[in-house]
Amino acid sequence: MAEKEEVKLLGIWASPFSRRIEMALKLKGVPYEYVEEILEKKSPLLLALNPIHKKVPVLVHNGKTILESLVILEYIDETWKHNPFLPQDPYERAQARFLAKLVDEQILSTGFGSMARADEKGREVLTEQTRELIMNLEKELVGKDFFGGKSVGFLDIVAGSLIPFCLERGWEGMGLEVVTEEKFPEYKRWVKNLEKVEFVKDCIPPREKHVEHMNYMGERIRSA
Amino acid sequence: MADEVILLDLWASMFGMRTRIALAEKKIKYHYREQDIENKSSLLLEMNPVHKKIPVLIHNGKPVCESLIQVEYIDETWPRENPLLPSDPYQRAHAKFWGDFIDKKVNVTARKIWATKGEEKEASKELIEILKTLEAELGEKHYFGGETFGYVDIALIGFYSWFGVYDKFGNMSIESECSKLVAWAKRCLQRESVAKALPESEKVTAFIYQCLGLE
Numbered sequence: 001m002a003e004k005e006e007v008k009l010l011g012i013w014a015s016p017f018s019r020r021i022e023m024a025l026k027l028k029g030v031p032y033e034y035v036e037e038i039l040e041k042k043s044p045l046l047l048a049l050n051p052i053h054k055k056v057p058v059l060v061h062n063g064k065t066i067l068e069s070l071v072i073l074e075y076i077d078e079t080w081k082h083n084p085f086l087p088q089d090p091y092e093r094a095q096a097r098f099l100a101k102l103v104d105e106q107i108l109s110t111g112f113g114s115m116a117r118a119d120e121k122g123r124e125v126l127t128e129q130t131r132e133l134i135m136n137l138e139k140e141l142v143g144k145d146f147f148g149g150k151s152v153g154f155l156d157i158v159a160g161s162l163i164p165f166c167l168e169r170g171w172e173g174m175g176l177e178v179v180t181e182e183k184f185p186e187y188k189r190w191v192k193n194l195e196k197v198e199f200v201k202d203c204i205p206p207r208e209k210h211v212e213h214m215n216y217m218g219e220r221i222r223s224a
Numbered sequence: 225m226a227d228e229v230i231l232l233d234l235w236a237s238m239f240g241m242r243t244r245i246a247l248a249e250k251k252i253k254y255h256y257r258e259q260d261i262e263n264k265s266s267l268l269l270e271m272n273p274v275h276k277k278i279p280v281l282i283h284n285g286k287p288v289c290e291s292l293i294q295v296e297y298i299d300e301t302w303p304r305e306n307p308l309l310p311s312d313p314y315q316r317a318h319a320k321f322w323g324d325f326i327d328k329k330v331n332v333t334a335r336k337i338w339a340t341k342g343e344e345k346e347a348s349k350e351l352i353e354i355l356k357t358l359e360a361e362l363g364e365k366h367y368f369g370g371e372t373f374g375y376v377d378i379a380l381i382g383f384y385s386w387f388g389v390y391d392k393f394g395n396m397s398i399e400s401e402c403s404k405l406v407a408w409a410k411r412c413l414q415r416e417s418v419a420k421a422l423p424e425s426e427k428v429t430a431f432i433y434q435c436l437g438l439e
Contacts, residue, residue, distance in 0.1 A: 052325065052357065064314050071320045078313035090300035094288045101290060102274065136274060 007032035010046050010058040012039060014213050017069040018057035019203050020161035024073050026199035027152065028080040070100055073154060086154045096147070099140065100158040107133045111167040115174060115214070116221040127178055134163065134179060134187065141186035145193050152197055156190075164191045165204045166214075173215035229254035230282040232268050234261060236431050238331070238382030239291040240279040241421045245378050246298040248417035249306045292323050295378055308374045322361060322368065323379040329354045330383055338393040338432055348394030352401050359405045366411065373415060377408075381418055384409040388425035389432050 007025070009032050011018025025032050037046055037056050049058045049065045059066040059075070066075045077086050087093050107130060114126035137159060140147060147155035163179075171178045181188050194200050205213075229247070231254050233240035247254050259268055259278050271280045271287035281288040281297070288297045299308040309316050333354060336347035358380065362368055368376035387398045387406075399406045412418045 061314075066314070066317045067321050068324050071317050071324065074320070075313050075317040078316065090297055091283070091286055091288070093300065094293050094297040097293045097296070098289055101293070 005030070006060075006062050008035060008060040009033070010035045010037055010043075010049070010060075011056045012037050014166075014205050014210060015056055016161040016166040017055075019165070019205065020069055020157045021057045021059060021072055021076070022203040023152075023157050023161065023199055024076045024085065026202060027085060027157075028076060028083055030076070030080055070097075070104065070158065073157065077154070085148065085152065085157065087148075096153070096155045099137065099147075099155050102133065102136060103155075103159045103162055107167075108162060111163070112170075114176075114178070115170045115218040118222045118224075127176065130167075130178060131183070134184065137163075138184050138186050141190050144190075146190065152194070152200065156194065156200075160191075160194050160200060161203075164194065166210075169205075169207065169210045170214035170218060173211045174218065227252070228282075228284050230257060231255070232257050232259050232265075232271065232280040232282070233278050234259055235423055236385075236428050237278060238386060241382030241385070242291040242378050243279045243281055243294045243298070244421040245381070245417045246295045246308060248420060249308060249373070249378075249415075250298055250302045251305055252298070252302060292327060292375075292379060295375060299375075307372075308378065310369070310372075310374070319369065319375045322358075322376045326358070326376070326379045330380070334383065334386065334390055337390050338436070344394050348390070348396050351390060351394070352396070352398070355398065355402045355405055359402050362404065362408055367408070373412065377412055381409060381412045382422065384412075385422045385425055385428050388429045392429060393432075 007030055009018065009021055009025070011021065011034060013036060022034070035043075035045070037043055042054060046056065046058060047054055049060065050067050053067065055067075057069055057072060059072045061075075061079070066072050074086065077084055087096055110126045110130040110133060114123050114130055117123045117126060137147075140155075146152050147159065152160075168179065179187055229252055231240070231243060231247070233244070233256060235258060244256075257265075257267075259265060261278075264276060268278065268280060269276055271282055272278075272289050275289065277289075279291055279294065281294045283297075283301070288294050295308060309319055330351075333347050333350045336343045337351065338344075340347070365371075367373045368380070384406075387409075391397055413422065
């Protein structure tokens with residue numbers, strides 16, 4: 001007997017962290033109710049469900065709250081067991097988690113820093129550091145369509161939502177080409193592969209609006 | 225085929241302690257190799273080229289980096305003995321949330337107490353707030369995992385051996401502010417895996433004094 005599933009996702013249209021949850025839910029074919037939050041005016045529901053961090057995404061599944069995007073992704077994979085997106089082998093899982101952490105901690109930090117720093121020299125240093133970090137992903141993609149092999153997996157969702165479909169939009173808005181075809185051919189090939197996948201395409205923020213948004217945010221922070 | 229498990233570590237690292245505890249809970253035999261951070265070994269640099277940090281777990285020649293990732297790897301590779309994470313997905317997510325909280329908040333703040341000049345007072349207050357949040361999560365439970373010692377306990381317990389350092393440099397007493405948490409730590413120390421992994425508080429304090437060139 002199938003229990004009635006109630007899945008709710010609190011997110012923000014421009015947030016790579018909530019976008020990645022949408023990708024995962026769509027990959028699994030799980031219907032959900034989406035609640036759009038506003039950064040500057042967080043709803044009482046969000047503050048009640050995530051009092052510690054006060055951030056999106058928040059997943060509510062049959063009344064239970066799950067927080068932190070990487071934790072939510074693993075929860076989704078464990079709860080809806082078909083189409084698994086984490087590798088089965090413990091060592092490969094550890095590798096995927098390691099690179100996901102690299103993306104969400106180091107690449108996120110230097111990537112956003114490369115847009116947010118007020119001084120140009122500071123931005124250049126962070127841009128170069130970001131390139132070095134992305135090189136780790138470049139090496140991982142050799143001989144593969146996706147990080148997950150033949151199909152989209154955990155690391156594709158994590159890195160895809162943050163780098164090509166968020167950071168790159170920010171760099172585009174600033175007129176910067178950070179990840180070049182010449183130095184990152186595997187990465188470029190991977191992005192083209194990702195763009196062809198239905199549930200990824202459906203969950204990317206609309207490009208023009210996103211570039212404009214990233215530009216606006218970047219300028220605001222740089223001049224603060 | 226016999227498993228070969230090597231741990232590259234530093235005795236005072238609260239992160240390395242996590243992996244030592246996990247291996248001990250699972251009764252895994254391993255070779256412990258103390259590292260010199262000032263003079264990193266070629267093995268460390270080869271096994272963790274991205275971060276060049278300890279701890280590094282090497283299982284049959286393959287490296288696993290990042291302590292909580294190692295704890296989960298150990299739990300998944302040797303699943304039968306003493307499970308470290310619950311089997312229910314929601315309980316697992318709950319544990320991982322708190323592991324992530326500990327990783328994001330504790331060390332970043334605690335470090336400011338002894339490694340900076342002028343930020344100790346602010347950082348001490350912040351650390352107490354963080355520890356109080358953890359205390360609230362612990363509640364009346366025996367361990368963070370309930371009756372079972374597990375992932376969240378393992379994530380946090382190593383920091384207990386550093387409380388002496390934070391107290392000294394922060395001019396405070398964590399025990400008087402967070403007595404329930406300290407009581408939890410003492411319960412954990414009853415476990416052989418923890419008692420063997422954690423150095424004595426005085427030893428850690430002396431080590432930090434030495435690092436900072438104080439007497």
